[in-house]
Amino acid sequence: MALRLLVTRPQPQAGAWVARLRAQGIDALALPLLAIDAVVDLGELHAVWHDLPRYALAMFVSPNAVSHFFAARPAGIAARSWPPGTRAGATGPGTLQALQMAGVPSALCVAPPAHAAQFDSAALWMQLQGERWSGREVLVLRGNGGRDEFAALLREAGAAVHFTQAYQRCAARPTADERALLDAAIANPQTHLWWLSSAEAVATLAQLAPAAHWRGATALASHPRIAERALSLGFGHVFEAPPTLGAVQAALLRIERCLQSSPP
Numbered sequence: 001m002a003l004r005l006l007v008t009r010p011q012p013q014a015g016a017w018v019a020r021l022r023a024q025g026i027d028a029l030a031l032p033l034l035a036i037d038a039v040v041d042l043g044e045l046h047a048v049w050h051d052l053p054r055y056a057l058a059m060f061v062s063p064n065a066v067s068h069f070f071a072a073r074p075a076g077i078a079a080r081s082w083p084p085g086t087r088a089g090a091t092g093p094g095t096l097q098a099l100q101m102a103g104v105p106s107a108l109c110v111a112p113p114a115h116a117a118q119f120d121s122a123a124l125w126m127q128l129q130g131e132r133w134s135g136r137e138v139l140v141l142r143g144n145g146g147r148d149e150f151a152a153l154l155r156e157a158g159a160a161v162h163f164t165q166a167y168q169r170c171a172a173r174p175t176a177d178e179r180a181l182l183d184a185a186i187a188n189p190q191t192h193l194w195w196l197s198s199a200e201a202v203a204t205l206a207q208l209a210p211a212a213h214w215r216g217a218t219a220l221a222s223h224p225r226i227a228e229r230a231l232s233l234g235f236g237h238v239f240e241a242p243p244t245l246g247a248v249q250a251a252l253l254r255i256e257r258c259l260q261s262s263p264p
Contacts, residue, residue, distance in 0.1 A: 007028055057110075110127050
């Protein structure tokens with residue numbers, strides 16, 4: 001039984017993932033559950049760009065944080081310039097690639113290894129915890145709100161942590177085609193696989209389809225925390241895999257075998 005994989009990341013990441021998956025012969029469609037907007041006032045981002053050399057580390061929580069931060073670079077700062085004393089932290093391979101494409105030297109980037117079991121701030125901290133952080137300053141670039149465990153670990157190690165909002169997250173605004181795809185997936189759960197990459201996306205799904213019954217639906221979650229949210233919504237089958245192409249391909253085969261062997 002071939003499953004249609006629904007990529008729920010925000011655009012443009014959803015479209016990029018769909019192209020990669022289709023190139024591997026996987027039936028995938030984009031169904032974003034979150035939208036990403038620029039912040040209204042760019043003044044704080046402009047100020048951070050000028051102050052960037054003071055930070056020992058600038059940590060980016062996602063590719064969206066990278067793209068919106070670099071889009072807000074002031075005109076007086078040369079393109080593809082990055083202070084040599086500031087490292088750029090990434091939570092996973094997508095964020096790392098975005099940093100490198102934006103012009104941050106690879107030698108200044110730090111991220112979990114490509115074979116990591118999961119990609120998040122805890123995995124990034126594993127690469128940093130052995131260093132001296134006392135008296136150093138760290139910048140965290142993220143959306144509106146977010147989790148603070150990474151900052152707490154740095155502060156315990158003696159660092160001063162500053163947060164800057166680089167973009168704005170909001171609920172998805174489905175097009176007519178996306179709404180039709182959502183309705184089709186709910187009506188035919190046995191032929192669709194929801195690839196969930198955000199706990200907020202699960203909440204949005206509940207808002208978009210408040211009357212839906214998820215017992216027959218299957219989800220692939222990119223993090224244990226997201227898997228928990230999917231189970232709490234009522235998904236009957238929830239699997240986990242890190243967000244890499246190879247891991248998703250392997251998970252898809254595993255899921256299809258598991259569903260084929262499950263009783264109706």
